[in-house]
Amino acid sequence: MLRLEPRQEASPAMGILTPFLAVVATMLAGGVLFALLGKDPVEAIRVIFLDPLLDPFARSELIVKGAPLVLIAIGLALGFRAGIWNIGAAGQFAVGAIASSAVALAFWGVAGIWLLPLMALAGAAAGAAWAMIPALLKVRFGANEILVSLMLVYVAEQLLFGLVNGPLRNPDGFNFPESRLFHDSATLPLLFSGTRAHVGALVALAAVVVAHLLLRHHLLGFQIRLAGDAPRAAAFAGIRNARIVVVCFAISGGLAGLAGTFEVAGPVGQLVPALPLEYGFTAIIVAFLGRLQPIGILLAGAVMALTYIGGETAQLMLQLPAAAISVFQGMLLFFLLAMDLLVSYRLRWSRTA
Amino acid sequence: MSVPVLEVAGITKAYPGVVANDDISFSVAPGEVHALLGENGAGKSTLVKIIYGLVRADQGEMHLSGAPYAPSRPSAARAAGVAMVFQHFSLFEALSVAENIALGMEDAPPRRALSRRIREVSAGYGLPLDPDRLIGDLSVGARQRVEIVRCLLQDPRILIMDEPTSVLTPQEVETLFATLKKLSADGVAILYISHKLEEIRALCDHATILRGGKVVATCVPRDETAQSLAEMMVGTAIARPPARDGHAGEAVLEIARLSLPSDDPFGTSLANLSLTLRAGEIVGIGGVAGNGQDELLAALSGERPVAPGEIRLRGAPVGALGPEERRERGLLAAPEERLGHAAAPEMSLAENAMLTGRRRRRLSRGGMLRWGAAARFAEEIVGRFDVRTAGVEHAARSLSGGNLQKFVIGREILQAPEVLVVNQPTWGVDAAAAAAIRRALRELAEGGAAVLVISQDLDELLEMTDRLAILAGGRLSAPQPTADLTIEAIGLMMGGAKAQAEAQNAEA
Numbered sequence: 001m002l003r004l005e006p007r008q009e010a011s012p013a014m015g016i017l018t019p020f021l022a023v024v025a026t027m028l029a030g031g032v033l034f035a036l037l038g039k040d041p042v043e044a045i046r047v048i049f050l051d052p053l054l055d056p057f058a059r060s061e062l063i064v065k066g067a068p069l070v071l072i073a074i075g076l077a078l079g080f081r082a083g084i085w086n087i088g089a090a091g092q093f094a095v096g097a098i099a100s101s102a103v104a105l106a107f108w109g110v111a112g113i114w115l116l117p118l119m120a121l122a123g124a125a126a127g128a129a130w131a132m133i134p135a136l137l138k139v140r141f142g143a144n145e146i147l148v149s150l151m152l153v154y155v156a157e158q159l160l161f162g163l164v165n166g167p168l169r170n171p172d173g174f175n176f177p178e179s180r181l182f183h184d185s186a187t188l189p190l191l192f193s194g195t196r197a198h199v200g201a202l203v204a205l206a207a208v209v210v211a212h213l214l215l216r217h218h219l220l221g222f223q224i225r226l227a228g229d230a231p232r233a234a235a236f237a238g239i240r241n242a243r244i245v246v247v248c249f250a251i252s253g254g255l256a257g258l259a260g261t262f263e264v265a266g267p268v269g270q271l272v273p274a275l276p277l278e279y280g281f282t283a284i285i286v287a288f289l290g291r292l293q294p295i296g297i298l299l300a301g302a303v304m305a306l307t308y309i310g311g312e313t314a315q316l317m318l319q320l321p322a323a324a325i326s327v328f329q330g331m332l333l334f335f336l337l338a339m340d341l342l343v344s345y346r347l348r349w350s351r352t353a
Numbered sequence: 354m355s356v357p358v359l360e361v362a363g364i365t366k367a368y369p370g371v372v373a374n375d376d377i378s379f380s381v382a383p384g385e386v387h388a389l390l391g392e393n394g395a396g397k398s399t400l401v402k403i404i405y406g407l408v409r410a411d412q413g414e415m416h417l418s419g420a421p422y423a424p425s426r427p428s429a430a431r432a433a434g435v436a437m438v439f440q441h442f443s444l445f446e447a448l449s450v451a452e453n454i455a456l457g458m459e460d461a462p463p464r465r466a467l468s469r470r471i472r473e474v475s476a477g478y479g480l481p482l483d484p485d486r487l488i489g490d491l492s493v494g495a496r497q498r499v500e501i502v503r504c505l506l507q508d509p510r511i512l513i514m515d516e517p518t519s520v521l522t523p524q525e526v527e528t529l530f531a532t533l534k535k536l537s538a539d540g541v542a543i544l545y546i547s548h549k550l551e552e553i554r555a556l557c558d559h560a561t562i563l564r565g566g567k568v569v570a571t572c573v574p575r576d577e578t579a580q581s582l583a584e585m586m587v588g589t590a591i592a593r594p595p596a597r598d599g600h601a602g603e604a605v606l607e608i609a610r611l612s613l614p615s616d617d618p619f620g621t622s623l624a625n626l627s628l629t630l631r632a633g634e635i636v637g638i639g640g641v642a643g644n645g646q647d648e649l650l651a652a653l654s655g656e657r658p659v660a661p662g663e664i665r666l667r668g669a670p671v672g673a674l675g676p677e678e679r680r681e682r683g684l685l686a687a688p689e690e691r692l693g694h695a696a697a698p699e700m701s702l703a704e705n706a707m708l709t710g711r712r713r714r715r716l717s718r719g720g721m722l723r724w725g726a727a728a729r730f731a732e733e734i735v736g737r738f739d740v741r742t743a744g745v746e747h748a749a750r751s752l753s754g755g756n757l758q759k760f761v762i763g764r765e766i767l768q769a770p771e772v773l774v775v776n777q778p779t780w781g782v783d784a785a786a787a788a789a790i791r792r793a794l795r796e797l798a799e800g801g802a803a804v805l806v807i808s809q810d811l812d813e814l815l816e817m818t819d820r821l822a823i824l825a826g827g828r829l830s831a832p833q834p835t836a837d838l839t840i841e842a843i844g845l846m847m848g849g850a851k852a853q854a855e856a857q858n859a860e861a
Contacts (some may be wrong), residue, residue, distance in 0.1 A: 009757045219721075230696075234697075238676035
C-alpha cells in the first residue's frame, strides 16, 4: 500500500526548485501527449517553448499576455497568503472591463490625458466592488468565498453579454454585439511601435514591486501573512480577520478590474463579448507557480504567457487541438502541486495493514 | 528474574542539528511502574514515539517480552501489546464514549458488546464510565479515563502514560494512582512520564533520567528526595525561591461582573466574574482547564471584547478595546497555547517579536516595519531569558516547548506591562525553564506590575501567588490569601465547585 509520511523538515532549496522541475515535467509529459497525437514531440516542444522567445513579435506578445496574468496573480497571491480564496478574478476582470468601457464610451471622442486614469480608476473600483460581494457575505454570514466568488464569474459574464448587446453596443455597428472602437485618448500608449505591448505592463511591474515591499516591509503585509500562517495568533495580535478579508478582496478585485481595463483599452480596443476572462483562472496557476511571491509571480507569468503564445503557434503550425494549451496549463499546476506534496511528504511502500 | 516486558538497547535518533536520543538503554519488568524523567527537550517524547511506532530509530533495538520489536506504526505497536495515553486527548466531543473507543479500534465489536466490555473493564479498575455519555459533557478527568479504558480494552502488556496528572485535581490523581497500582498488580508494566517529582516518588518503582538525549542516571525514586531527583534531571542544584512578602499597592485592573458566552459549543461561559488586581501583587486563578480559563484570557487580552465597564485599567474602561489598544495602555497577556496562538509557528522569532511588541517597543513607523529593531528586540528576549535557539531568524516551531514559552513570556515582560495575564505559564515546560519563568514573573511584580496567573498547577500557584481564587464552571470564587490555604483545601474547593456545576448541568 502506498502511504504519505510527513518529512521532518521540508528542504527550502526544493521549494525554489519545484516550479522549474514542474515546467520540465510538463514539457516531458506534453511531449508524450504530442507523440500519442502523432506529432513530433521535440518539434512541438520547440515550437511552444523556444520559438516565441526567438521571434521579436512573439516576444512582445509575451508582454501582452503576461502583464494581465501578473497583475491579477499579484492580487490573488496576497489573499492566498492570508488564506482567503478569491477564485472569481475572471468576473472582477469582466466588470472592470465593462466599467472602464462605459467611461470610455461616455466620453467618446473627447480628447484628454485624464481619460485613461479615469478609466483605470473606474475599472479598479468596479472590480473591487464586485469582489466585495463574496467578501461581505463571508464576513457577515460566513458564506464560502470560493463558491460565491466563482459563481459571480458567470453572473459577470452574462452582464457583459447583456451590456454589449444593449446599452454599450455600437449604434453604428449593424447590431453586432460590440461597442464602438475606443478613440485615441481611451487607448493605452504602446511600449514599442509595431507591437501590441502597452504601458499596462509597466503598471503590472509596479504592482510586483509594491507587493514585494508590502509583504516584506509593511504592517499590512505582515498582518496578511500572519492571518494566513496562524489565525489565532493573528487574533491575539489584534488583527481583525474581517478587515483582512475585505482588504484582500478589494486589492485582488481591484487589480483584476484594472487588468480588464487594460485589456479593453489595450490589445482589444473596444468592449467585446469574447474577452479573455480565462486570465482570471490562469492567474491562480501563476500565483502558485510563483510561490505566492511577487518576484516569483513575475517569472511564472512569463512562463504561462509562453504556453499561451507557443500553444497558438503550435495550433497553426502543427495542427494541435486548441485544448492543448489548457491541457498544458493544467499539467503545469498538477505537477507543481504533486511536487510540493513530495517536498513536504515522502512516499512509503508498506504491506497492507 | 523474569524476562523484561520491554527492553530498549542503544536507541539512537538524530534530527537535523540535534541528537534527540543518544544510545538509550533501559528495561521494564512485568508489573513494574517505570518513570521516564527529564526536562523538556531531554528526549522523552522522541523515545516514547519510537516505542509507540510513531518514529523510527536510527540505531539500536528493542525487545518486547524477549522477542525483537520494531513497530513501523502505532497500530503495529498496539497489536504487540503496547498502549499509550497521550497528554493531549484525541477524542471527538460530539460523539459518545463508546463511539470514540470504537473509532480507535482495528475491528470494533458490535456496539452493545463493546458497551458491555467498557462497563466491565472500567468498573474492574475503579474508573466508572457510562459508554453512552457524550465526550463533550465529561470532565477532563473522565476524558482521561476514556483514553485509559480504550487502552485497557487491548489487554496491553505495557501502558505508556505521558504527563497524565497535569490536568487532574488532587482527588482525581489519587483515583488514577489506585488504578495504575491495580494494573501493575495484574502484571501490566507502566512507563510513566512526568516532571512531577513527588508523584514519581509516590508511584514508581524505578526511574530512568534523561538529559540532553542521554541516560544520565537510574535510581529507585523512593530512595531519593524531590530535590535530588530534580538535580539529576537538570544537572545543577536548583535554588528554592524566597518567600514573597505581599506589598500590594493601588488597584490597577478591575474586573467587575464580567460575563462572556463561550463561542465553543463545549466551552464554558463566564458568569459574573469580579476581581481586583493591585500593583505589585501576583493573583492566581486555579481550577481544572476547560472551566472558563481560555474564555477569561480572551476577555482580558481583548480577543473577545466585552462591555466597556466590565474591565477597567487604572479606572478607565477598556472592556470594548481590542488587543492592540489594550497593549498600548499596558494590559498584556500570554495565552496557554504557545504554537499557533501566542506565537506563529512558521514565522521567525523576530517576526514573533513584532507580533505583540510593535506598539510598545516602537517596531514600526508610519506603517513601515523596522525589522532591524524587531530582530534586536528578539535578541534581547533570547539573551535575557536564556532562550536556546540557533538565532532569531529561525522559525518559532524549531524551539522546544520550554524555550518557546520563555520567549513568549519574556516578550511580554520586556514590554514593561502594568498588568500581565498569563495562562498556564509553565505547562509542559521543563523544571529549569519553569523556575526561570516563575522567577521572571515574580520580579515583574516586584517592579510594581500586577500579574494574574491562570494555572492548573496548584504547586505553582501556592509557590508564587499572593492571593488565589478558583475558576470552576465559569464562576470565580472569592480570592483568599494564598498563605492561608493548603493544597487539600484548594482541591476540595475545586472538587466542590465542580460537583456543584455538574449538579446544575444535570438539572438543566
